[in-house]
Amino acid sequence: MRVEDHLTLDIEAVDFAVDMSNVVRNRALPGDRPADLRRFLGLVRAVVRYTRDESAQVYAVADASLLSLRELTNQERTTLHRWRDAGLIQVRDVADDRLLELADLAGVPVISDDRFLDAYRTYPWIAGSRDRFFRATAAPDEGGVRLEPRTMSIPPDWQISRKEEESRLLAVGMYDRRHGTGARAQLLTRRWRCPEDDCPIFGADAPANQPPPVFRQGTVRCPTHQRPLTDVGPRPAQKQFKLRVDGVVKARFMLVAGTPSVVGRAPTGPGLALAREWLDERAHGRISREHVELAWDGTRISIRDLSRNGTWVRRDQGADAGRRLPSGGRSPKDRSAWTLRAGEVIVLCDGVELVASGRTFVFDTEETTVPAQPDALAVEAAQATMIERPPRRR
Numbered sequence: 446m447r448v449e450d451h452l453t454l455d456i457e458a459v460d461f462a463v464d465m466s467n468v469v470r471n472r473a474l475p476g477d478r479p480a481d482l483r484r485f486l487g488l489v490r491a492v493v494r495y496t497r498d499e500s501a502q503v504y505a506v507a508d509a510s511l512l513s514l515r516e517l518t519n520q521e522r523t524t525l526h527r528w529r530d531a532g533l534i535q536v537r538d539v540a541d542d543r544l545l546e547l548a549d550l551a552g553v554p555v556i557s558d559d560r561f562l563d564a565y566r567t568y569p570w571i572a573g574s575r576d577r578f579f580r581a582t583a584a585p586d587e588g589g590v591r592l593e594p595r596t597m598s599i600p601p602d603w604q605i606s607r608k609e610e611e612s613r614l615l616a617v618g619m620y621d622r623r624h625g626t627g628a629r630a631q632l633l634t635r636r637w638r639c640p641e642d643d644c645p646i647f648g649a650d651a652p653a654n655q656p657p658p659v660f661r662q663g664t665v666r667c668p669t670h671q672r673p674l675t676d677v678g679p680r681p682a683q684k685q686f687k688l689r690v691d692g693v694v695k696a697r698f699m700l701v702a703g704t705p706s707v708v709g710r711a712p713t714g715p716g717l718a719l720a721r722e723w724l725d726e727r728a729h730g731r732i733s734r735e736h737v738e739l740a741w742d743g744t745r746i747s748i749r750d751l752s753r754n755g756t757w758v759r760r761d762q763g764a765d766a767g768r769r770l771p772s773g774g775r776s777p778k779d780r781s782a783w784t785l786r787a788g789e790v791i792v793l794c795d796g797v798e799l800v801a802s803g804r805t806f807v808f809d810t811e812e813t814t815v816p817a818q819p820d821a822l823a824v825e826a827a828q829a830t831m832i833e834r835p836p837r838r839r
């Protein structure tokens with residue numbers, strides 16, 4: 446396993462956000478040094494096992510102090526610098542803020558031992574949360590590290606302070622009860638440019654898949670340089686698909702609105718090429734070089750069978766064989782499209798399936814706009830309905 450293959454700052458691809466320093470310095474994990482980067486590698490393997498996803502992705506955030514920590518070896522520090530410069534991990538003065546922003550903006554679960562008590566006021570959903578925080582624990586018989594869900598505590602004065610905080614945030618337009626809309630969703634639906642040209646994340650040569658910027662004092666800023674970012678246009682809408690072979694996720698790809706993608710053994714255009722080692726002899730023989738085409742117009746996903754041996758769709762739950770798509774001729778006219786419905790899985794051959802990612806992204810909601818400052822009446826009305834918890838997004 447190459448750990449670099451599991452590191453991303455792409456908010457749409459990520460499965461877990463990780464507090465790197467917290468894991469590397471956790472002496473309860475294997476390793477006899479006070480800080481040991483191998484603990485982080487063990488954690489990445491644990492994420493792969495936990496998700497049953499060989500392509501699982503983590504968004505790792507490191508405290509700046511970790512990169513010069515003397516308890517690490519020279520080689521470990523060099524590795525961390527290399528990852529940072531390649532845009533594979535993010536380095537912040539304080540990692541906590543970023544981790545919670547990711548959780549709040551996009552529902553990314555967080556791996557950390559931290560109790561985050563001082564953040565309860567800003568993020569009231571932390572209190573009592575049972576499915577959004579995980580920790581790494583020692584597991585000698587499972588390769589060293591295991592991933593475990595945590596239940597977050599509910600401090601006694603929480604009910605009162607939460608309401609107080611919500612009111613304050615609402616007044617400045619930052620508390621977004623309908624997640625996925627409003628000012629903060631705007632951060633994720635635009636592309637941004639940092640004034641520092643060599644910025645690894647928002648610079649001129651940075652990869653197209655940007656992590657979310659930060660929003661401070663009413664300004665969108667670079668998380669690395671703290672400088673205000675320029676909006677350089679809309680970010681294309683994307684949906685993530687996973688390739689599952691006999692129940693284990695082997696790979697994933699992004700379907701970009703307006704760009705049809707083909708999945709098969711050797712597609713010529715955008716899409717996913719199925720590696721030989723993912724398939725047994727039988728599957729390899731049944732799957733065509735270009736097997737199925739997926740297209741998304743921003744609203745509907747349509748699929749066309751291009752294969753020799755057929756493509757099926759079936760409900761994700763249940764054992765039925767599903768229905769076979771009308772089979773493809775070579776000219777586009779001959780291939781009729783099937784509109785994929787929620788919960789449907791595309792079957793390339795028995796045991797080899799494409800499934801839409803379970804994460805709900807803000808991009809799944811319709812057009813978003815930056816709301817105006819709420820007027821006093823709206824604030825009052827919203828406060829009156831604030832008894833319920835913020836909606837869960839997963």
Ligand SMILES: [Zn+2]
Pocket residue numbers: 639640641644645646647648667668669670671
């Ligand atoms: Zn920057």
